[in-house]
Amino acid sequence: MGFNSRHDDLNTLLEPASVAIVGASDNPDKIGGRPIFYMRRHGYAGTIYPINPQRAEVQGERAWPSLDALPATPDLAIVAVAGEQAVQAVDKCAELGVSTAIVISAGFSETGSAGKALQDAMTARARAAGMRIVGPNSQGLANFGNGAIACFSTMFLEVEPADGPVAVISQSGGMSAMIYGLLRQRGIGVRHMHATGNEADVTVSELACAVLRDPQVRMVLLYLESLQDADVLARAAALARERGVPLIAVKSGRSEAGARAAASHTGAMASEDRVVDAYFEHHGILRARDPHELVRWAELSLRGPLPRGPRVVVVSNSGASCVLASDAAVEHGLQITPLADRTQQALTDRLPGYATTTNPIDITAALLSNNGLFGQVLPVIADDPAADMFLIDIPVAGRGYDVETFAADTAEFAAASGKPVAVVAWQENVAATFRARGVAVYADEQQAANAMASLYRLHQWQARDTAPRHDAEQGTPSSFDELSSPSRFLSESQSLALLSDYGLTVADYRCCTDADTAVAAWRTINAPVALKACSAQLPHKSEHGLVALRLNSEHDLREALHRQAQTLKDLNVHDATWIVARMQGGLHECALGMRHDPVFGPVIMIGSGGKYVEAMQDVALLLPPFNTEDVIRKLQGLRIGTLLTGVRGDPPADMEALAEQAVRLGQCALAANGKIASIDINPVLVRAQGQGAIALDALVELSNSSET
Template identity: 60%
Template sequence: MSDLLESALNPKSVAVIGASENIHKIGGRPIYYMQKHGFAGKIYPINPAREEVQGLKSYASIAALPEAPDLALVIVGGEKAVAAVDECAARGVKSAVVIASGFGEAGEEGREVQKAMADRARAAGMRLYGPNTQGLANFGNGAIAGFSTMFVEVPPADGPIGVVSQSGGMSAMAYGLLRGRGLGVRHVHATGNEADVTVSDLAWAVAHDPDVKLLLLYLENIANPGMLARTAAYARERDLPIIAVKAGRSESGQKAASSHTGSLANEDRAVDAFFRHHGIWRVRDPHAQALAAEAYLKGWRPEGRRLVVISNSGASCVMGADASEEFGLPLAELSAATRQDVASRLPGFATATNPIDITAALLSNSGLFGDVLPAVAQDPAADLFFINIPVAGAGYDVEAFANDTARFEAATGKPVVVAAWQASVAAPFKARGIPTYVNETEALGVLAQLASHTALMRQVHAPWPEVPPPSLPEGRGRFLNEAQSLSLLAAHGIPVVAHRLCRSAAEARDAWGAVGGPAVVKACSADVPHKSEHGLVALYVDSADAAAALFDAQWARLADLGAAQEGVVVAAMHKGRHEFMVGARHDPVFGPVVVVGDGGKYVEALQDIAVLIPPFDAAGVHAALKGLRIAPLLEGVRGEPPLDVAALCAVVVAVGRLIAAAPGGIASIDVNPVMVGARGEGAMVVDALVERH
């Protein structure tokens, strides 16, 4: 952690500019919180109208303090806030938290004031948090430079969770939900408008707290993706899971995020790909973050996804099986020896196969859970355990059920969760630290998340070898023409259709014979990147004469459009089993981004695509393809042969390497369609468009 971030999260002294005697006002809360929760450093109230604030000597200004504090809270508004920040910078304050609003979130004028204020602070060596922030809180040392009401509503307790949020409201909500589940929280930080310090910066700092075992983030934009990627890499090294909420999934949400924090929205598919690539798990809201927290804090990192379901109800076994399929958790195929062992411990009418129905015999024999769990735990097929208790109460020894489950979990270290909607049944399990939920949907959702996130955190991305930037043809136009685009791809090992660029009808006639009819005839001009819209593509051209006639017609059409007459492409008519598209672009936030999916003329309408962040390999592409709606076609359906997925993956990797090698040269690559044949028949690019940066 840098010294400047340390000065905010572990300050030795804090000044409160705009300090209040009233603990229910924004200027009074931080002083009250710090004194109540054991802050050992010095607190300097700044209020020229008072000699004392909450029992502490008050000062007229930051300049009047006996020392330059590590941290200052700016709780005055408008121009006074800007002046206070400048005074802090001049005094040598290391960090300032600007609570005041009315800056970047209020419009262009506010953004300009905010930027100038942050620039002056940075020039003086001071880090700025906010403005428009609810502040920072470290319950490990009592440094609470914030005013959230939630710290009154739900008493703090130090613990192994860190929360870093752009939104003050969402940071408080996550804190409240976690505390409501009995979990301790150490860090609760909000970055507001992020004029300087971002969520990514604070996440880096919190990740270096050795006592933090789970990191929760809320973002409305990703202002510093490089730092977030660095944080995620460090977190994976120390086995620290990161669960993120990224708001602004929809167009409406993106607009709302912009008005909320003055941020720019990130394209949502790219956000998903970025998180997956860096092992960050994305959820929809703070409720989902809090729901899974207990399971993560157990330290469970399952090796697989195979599930064992145990219940005292046959119906619950059926519903558990249904839910397991929905969450992609296959029921474990228990060995014959395991089934025999389980059967020997159950009454004869119980079910020893998975799901295991121990029946209402549990009422008369409270040790059945304790008997069955160890027997199943030895089976190598069992990765995850789910206990569903739909009904219990008087006559059931629920304390024994909970004790047996806790002993099993402690002895094996295997993930086990419980569903129990009755509060009296759930309580003993919760008291023993067993993650307990109201239904199988919540319980299995958490197990599925845990298994999937563990796999993400363990993925390894081998770096791509450095290659020289591609050499683009001379010219200043936005696009390369089709012949140039295909030539560039071919030069980088990507298979392209046989074709010729023709400059006369005679050349078109010869080209038709060379490529072998039927052929495709397409006008070639960088000024007309989308040729079909202008009638400049002819398919199934069945003679040399027709190719020559089409040359004349398309050449004239280019002249009518006022477009550069760069030639006409005559290409082989290549067929495949299925059309795919591959695209790549330089995203202004994430850098190179690659897209693969269902291709052809309906690609924009259907949008069955996957997004990848480099570097990736063929296995990564294949995994992404399995998430498409057309994934069943990859292995062949209704008697059709499987597709040559390996060839398609090779094309995607090659396109990714090309865009990554040209950050200042190529803005985007559009390859559509890629004709993919049956397994062993390869893949062929039949059309391409490269855009200059």
């Protein structure tokens, strides 16, 4: 996979041969002292250059009065001085040819427009000199694989670091430390913990690409408040997929209030949340709601393979816990399927007569008198067709229970089965015993089922066809450079023609200039028609009474056109023509749409349509390219999805044809390459299965025209 060289050249951030600390302190509890303390403590083998004009030595290292005085140019500089001194230090680093700098100092874009201007100018000078910047307002970067701890986080003193398979990358320093701490509480080692701050230059996405080249990394966890380089994160997702490394993210700013808070924190704008969801799904990035959920998902993923199906087998020593675990699994979209007869017979041979052997399996309080029950039961169910993953629920254990044996048997089973195993144990000592054996443990059934469902979703995304996602043959493309309009909108006839070029099925219509040509068109169509005024100046015709339906006589047609002509005159619209279109019949009114997002590019909308489209809000989003199977999966998750399959005697609708319309709209949007701001197709009339779907009305908004 090829990457832009600018995004590639971050080795000196993660593996610097030498580090200068501008503002170095002899006090390890000061911001300028922590990195030196951490690097010495964790075995950093490179050269440390403390910069402090007041001291000859800092924390046992020779100090230097200035960057100019250094005997060699460092790979990495940490800037831990305030205000104008920070800007001067960054400029001096760039002048000396330092490869990368971490600007810990605050007071830049997070403070407002003046701070952003200062940040932008400083970054531009660094970029011109070829130097990369992390921050400003960054907590720093930490690589525990080599001891390069260019970070001042207190968390490393609170929770002892341990190298491990996880990389944590965050815009927020506080969130990176929290995720690190939660992982360590669960006994999971962290190799990378990086915080990008304001992201004047280096982003979370770029660092995700960088850490994925570390062969020891088996999990990448992200915290994002904004996303300004979606294409780079897409590359990281592709690299993660190639390596089989789960990429899990928290993207804050789900609410309007949260988005405002994120903007004030990082100085960056947030994207519309539904589009973020569609982007993550498109690229196979799991989205957790918060750091706690993020870490719970990570723990289960690290402990074993992804589940290949949605079926869960529950085992507990409590009938009540069996019920709660089953309910939780079903609530999260998983399945509790009865075990095969042969499995049930084998369980009957091992369990007391009052135990339950279907699924869930209640091994009862007999566990207290037979500490080997887990070891006897688990191997029996390992290969049952109902078993894609296992949830072991222990509501009570303690004195009299051999928890060490339970944990050892469970860990052995998890390794042998090759399937995900989660344990529910709320007692801390019980949980710690299982976790010490490398088993994922959760405080309750909801947490366990939620983690299992997330990993099954990731498996589904990773199992998708990775071939180019274009089902339909692309139609004859229009030249988007030649599109023009007196306003930013195309007329309806222009809009329909553009969509027809890309293979969408549109209504049978004629363009007319007066009543005589409208009547002639009606006679040619020889069926009831709709009459619609057509002008780029009037994108919303219905609001002005410029749509007349079910006209089927010359008198009615002329009368409707006369009324519309008078309305157009009152509105001072002189360039109008008319569309005469055959009235269409079908089962359901759906809607298709496209919006060009400034971060993610074209986004396709599909769902319920007609005049209640805004009220229903029953729509799904996809990022092109995609195929018809992708669209149908999305439709099946909507309320209208049930109607499209046929209910109360109605025949099934032609979802395949509707999905193909969406695929072709995605192709059109990609070909437009940003020249179209939005497309609104409503309604799309969906007929019975095998009879197709047809776009009845369309409105294209250009992004390169200005209203006149």
